[in-house]
Each structure stands twice: as C-alpha cells, then as structure tokens.
Amino acid sequence: MEKYLSDLFSIVPPKPDHDPVRKAAARCAEDFEVASVLRQFASMPPSTAVLANPVRHHLSVVCGQTQLQLNIRSFSIRGLLFEEDIVTGAADPLRVIFVGLFGRFPMGDEMNLFSGFISRSFASAVDPAGPILQLAKLMKTFPETAPDIAMQHGAALRKARYHSRGINTSRSADELLAEMIQVHIENTAVATCASYMRALLQKSPRMTETGLVSHTTNFIRQANPKNPLWICYSLLRRRAVSASEARIFDRLGAIQVHHGSAGSNMVARYLASLHTRAVSDLFTAAQMALDGARHFGAIADMSDFIRELEGTPHSRRDETIRQRMLQGNLPTFGHPEIAAAGRGEQIQFDPRPALYVAPLFEDIDAGELNIPEHIQERLALAQQMYQIAFIEGIAKPGGSGRLRVAPNTDFGAWLVQEALGIEESDRTLLSYAYRGFGWMMDVREQLQQPIIRPVIAPDPGIVPGPSADTVIPSIVSDVHERLRLEKAFAKILLPST
Numbered sequence: 363m364e365k366y367l368s369d370l371f372s373i374v375p376p377k378p379d380h381d382p383v384r385k386a387a388a389r390c391a392e393d394f395e396v397a398s399v400l401r402q403f404a405s406m407p408p409s410t411a412v413l414a415n416p417v418r419h420h421l422s423v424v425c426g427q428t429q430l431q432l433n434i435r436s437f438s439i440r441g442l443l444f445e446e447d448i449v450t451g452a453a454d455p456l457r458v459i460f461v462g463l464f465g466r467f468p469m470g471d472e473m474n475l476f477s478g479f480i481s482r483s484f485a486s487a488v489d490p491a492g493p494i495l496q497l498a499k500l501m502k503t504f505p506e507t508a509p510d511i512a513m514q515h516g517a518a519l520r521k522a523r524y525h526s527r528g529i530n531t532s533r534s535a536d537e538l539l540a541e542m543i544q545v546h547i548e549n550t551a552v553a554t555c556a557s558y559m560r561a562l563l564q565k566s567p568r569m570t571e572t573g574l575v576s577h578t579t580n581f582i583r584q585a586n587p588k589n590p591l592w593i594c595y596s597l598l599r600r601r602a603v604s605a606s607e608a609r610i611f612d613r614l615g616a617i618q619v620h621h622g623s624a625g626s627n628m629v630a631r632y633l634a635s636l637h638t639r640a641v642s643d644l645f646t647a648a649q650m651a652l653d654g655a656r657h658f659g660a661i662a663d664m665s666d667f668i669r670e671l672e673g674t675p676h677s678r679r680d681e682t683i684r685q686r687m688l689q690g691n692l693p694t695f696g697h698p699e700i701a702a703a704g705r706g707e708q709i710q711f712d713p714r715p716a717l718y719v720a721p722l723f724e725d726i727d728a729g730e731l732n733i734p735e736h737i738q739e740r741l742a743l744a745q746q747m748y749q750i751a752f753i754e755g756i757a758k759p760g761g762s763g764r765l766r767v768a769p770n771t772d773f774g775a776w777l778v779q780e781a782l783g784i785e786e787s788d789r790t791l792l793s794y795a796y797r798g799f800g801w802m803m804d805v806r807e808q809l810q811q812p813i814i815r816p817v818i819a820p821d822p823g824i825v826p827g828p829s830a831d832t833v834i835p836s837i838v839s840d841v842h843e844r845l846r847l848e849k850a851f852a853k854i855l856l857p858s859t
Contacts, residue, residue: 371536375465377810381408407811432711448616455616459799484590487551498571505563512556513549517642528639546798554597606730610721620800626652630801635813658790660772663693665786694773715774
C-alpha cells in the first residue's frame with residue numbers, strides 16, 4: 363500500500379468519552395440494588411460516535427379526518443454529515459463512507475486515493491482469473507444460486523487460499539481497513555456477478571463456465587469501469603444504468619450505509635470484540651443477520667404478500683390488508699425500536715421510504731423512467747397498503763381512535779427496486795453493498811472499547827438454590843485430573859482385572 367494511502371487508512375477516530383452507565387452507577391452507589399443492576403451493563407461500550415438518529419423534524423399531515431403530528435427521525439454521521447446532505451446531493455455514497463470511517467471530511471487528494479483503492483479492489487475481484495472463475499463453476503452447477511450463497515461460497519474459498527490475520531487490536535489500523543475493504547468489495551462483486559450469471563443461464567442454459575466469465579467481464583468493461591458501485595447497479599439491471607437511475611440507487615445506498623444498533627451492526631461489533639480469526643467471517647455473519655427474517659426479511663415478506671394480494675379478488679384486498687395489520691405482521695410497516703404505530707395524533711415517522719422514492723417519482727414525471735404496466739399494478743398494491751395502514755388506519759374493537767402504522771425503510775427499498783426491475787432474490791444486495799462499510803466503522807470503534815456482553819437479569823422465580831447433587835462436580839474433577847496427566851489426550855490403558 364502506498365504511503366499516502368497507508369497514512370489515510372491509519373486515521374481512526376477517537377473513542378467517545380460519554381459513559382452514561384458508569385456515571386449512573388457511581389451516582390447510585392448508596393442504592394445497592396440499582397447500582398448492581400447498572401454494573402451488569404458496564405461491559406457494554408459506553409457510547410458510539412458513529413451515528414445518531416434522533417427526532418429532528420416535526421410535520422403536521424392530514425390522514426382522513428385526522429390532523430397527525432409526525433415526529434421525524436433523521437440521522438447524522440459523526441455529527442458532521444447529515445441525512446439532508448445526501449438528499450440535496452451535497453454528499454454522495456463515498457463521501458458518507460469516508461466521513462464515517464475517518465471522522466472528518468476528505469482533504470486534498472484523499473477522496474481520489476480512497477475511491478481509487480475501492481476501484482482497484484473491485485477490478486481485482488472481477489478479473490477473469492480471479493474469484494468469478496470459481497463463481498462460474500458454482501453457477502453452472504446450481505444456476506439459481508442466490509447472492510448470499512455465492513458470497514458464502516466465495517468466502518469459504520477465500521479462507522482456503524488466503525491466510526487472514528483476522529480482526530484484533532494487534533493489527534495496524536491501515537492494514538486491517540485495507541483487508542476489510544478488499545473482502546467486502548470482493549463479496550459484493552461476487553454477489554452481483556452471480557445475479558448477472560443467473561440471468562445469462564436463464565437465457566442460455568448451455569452456456570459454459572468460460573462463456574459465463576467472458577460475457578460477465580465484457581459487460582463490466584462496457585458498463586461503467588470507473589465507478590464500481592454503478593457497475594453493481596448495471597449487473598443487477600442487466601444493462602448499463604442511466605445517470606438518473608444511478609442517482610436513485612446512490613441515494614438508497616448512501617442512506618443505508620449505517621443503521622445504528624441494527625442486528626447486523628451488532629453482529630459485526632460482537633465478532634470484532636471476539637477477535638474473529640478471519641475478516642471474511644465477520645462479513646459472512648453480519649450478512650446472515652442482515653438477511654434474517656426479522657431484519658431485511660421484510661423485503662421478501664413484502665414480495666410474498668404482494669403475490670398474495672394479486673391472487674385475492676379486488677373486493678377482498680382491503681380486508682386482507684387490514685387483517686394482516688391487526689395481526690401485527692403487515693410487511694414493511696412498523697418497527698420494533700421506533701414507535702411507528704399508534705392511536706393518538708402523534709407518531710414517530712421514518713423518512714427514509716419517502717427519501718428513497720422521491721427521486722423515483724421525479725424521473726417518472728420527467729419521462730426518464732417508464733415502468734411496465736404489470737409492475738405499476740404491483741406498486742399500486744403497495745400504495746394500497748400505505749393508504750389503509752397509515753392514511754386511513756383501522757378501528758380496533760374496544761379501542762379509542764384509529765390505529766395507524768407507518769412504513770419503514772424496507773417499504774421504500776422495495777418500491778424503488780420493484781420499479782427499477784431488480785429481481786426479488788437480489789433485493790437485499792444493494793443494502794449489503796453499502797451496509798458493509800458501516801460494519802467497518804463499527805469494527806474500528808469496537809476494537810477501542812470493551813466487549814458487548816450485556817447481562818440480562820433472570821426472574822428471581824427461576825433462580826435455583828444450592829444443590830447437593832455431585833454429578834457436575836464429579837465431571838469437573840475427572841476432567842481436571844485427566845488434564846493433570848502428562849499425555850492427557852493419549853490412550854490410557856486400564857489395569858487388567
């Protein structure tokens with residue numbers, strides 16, 4: 363790595379000083395019960411200096427006959443770059459990533475250095491003699507392979523051919539960051555190429571492995587070789603994306619770079635704390651969390667529900683939506699951590715769906731995007747969900763007011779990708795491509811702070827008392843004695859009787 367790039371990658375923002383748990387425990391020292399509970403959480407990182415997502419805006423909207431007050435969350439990266447910077451075009455995805463990783467804005471030629479390293483990493487990943495050759499063999503054997511499987515297959519091969527020093531505090535910051543970027547970019551390249559190869563095989567099932575590699579690399583050279591993120595968009599679209607389409611995808615990705623304490627981010631932090639022995643393992647584990655049924659699984663659930671609505675008579679569709687809403691499982695609506703549902707006149711509102719879809723609407727209005735009729739019908743069903751769940755709301759028996767549920771980020775991501783023709787099995791992939799950089803931010807911070815291991819206090823009713831049973835002590839004693847032997851793992855000959 364050249365010196366200037368090494369100097370840049372060595373920059374690690376300082377860990378935050380804010381430690382509310384320890385401060386609260388110190389103030390409650392005289393209350394033993396309160397202090398002991400707080401001390402159980404002392405091993406958690408005191409705070410984060412990566413992202414904050416407070417309520418920053420208030421908006422009054424009309425929903426039916428009700429004037430609703432929306433409390434809108436909006437995030438900041440490092441307290442320097444704000445969500446509105448992305449929306450106005452002041453910050454593209456790479457600028458967001460740069461600020462998140464280094465805690466400041468780029469100076470001089472730093473952005474060119476940074477983007478150049480990402481481009482070189484992508485070019486290496488799509489070299490005809492590189493990982494995509496093994497990918498072609500996988501796709502030829504299993505033509506319907508989904509992106510997550512392709513990534514995990516590639517990660518296993520990477521671990522077999524390359525010895526990683528893992529993630530730990532003994533590694534230099536620049537070396538670790540360089541490997542994390544290279545691993546993540548290779549994963550992204552493999553996944554998007556797998557999607558493109560799947561489409562090639564659907565059209566030409568007899569295409570050889572060599573043909574798959576050749577067609578894919580030729581497509582990449584023609585798409586937009588200077589911007590690897592745009593190449594990913596094009597691979598998923600099966601054609602070179604236009605500037606307006608890329609703008610929509612850029613906004614979607616930039617906003618999803620980091621998502622606070624989302625499950626995938628916590629998995630990344632935990633593996634960093636455990637000093638995982640291979641960088642690949644961190645990205646594989648976090649990606650598995652991302653694709654979990656209660657994480658980005660909502661996008662797949664949305665596609666399933668839209669198909670269900672397509673098969674439902676028009677006269678029953680409203681009722682079907684209401685029933686799912688009453689059951690609390692209307693896909694892409696509501697949020698486990700944000701009060702996105704309620705009966706009153708105030709509700710917390712996630713702005714991201716609107717931010718994702720706004721450029722889509724602009725391109726439609728400008729005539730730059732023509733959506734096929736059958737896709738428009740599917741989008742209309744999603745709109746119907748929004749109208750019933752949020753605008754109209756439903757009256758629950760025995761309750762006061764109308765229950766309303768606001769859409770979450772997955773709703774907007776599904777709309778954009780449905781409109782732009784991204785296949786259903788690929789719809790968490792763009793989020794992964796960007797969220798991976800957010801995991802890197804978490805790793806760099808987590809290595810500076812204690813392990814995440816919150817203690818969940820048990821119900822006193824299930825706490826067992828002392829036991830006179832000797833089974834467990836006996837096992838412990840036997841193992842201890844065995845380990846005291848010179849050759850504990852050698853066969854022990856029993857005395858003859």
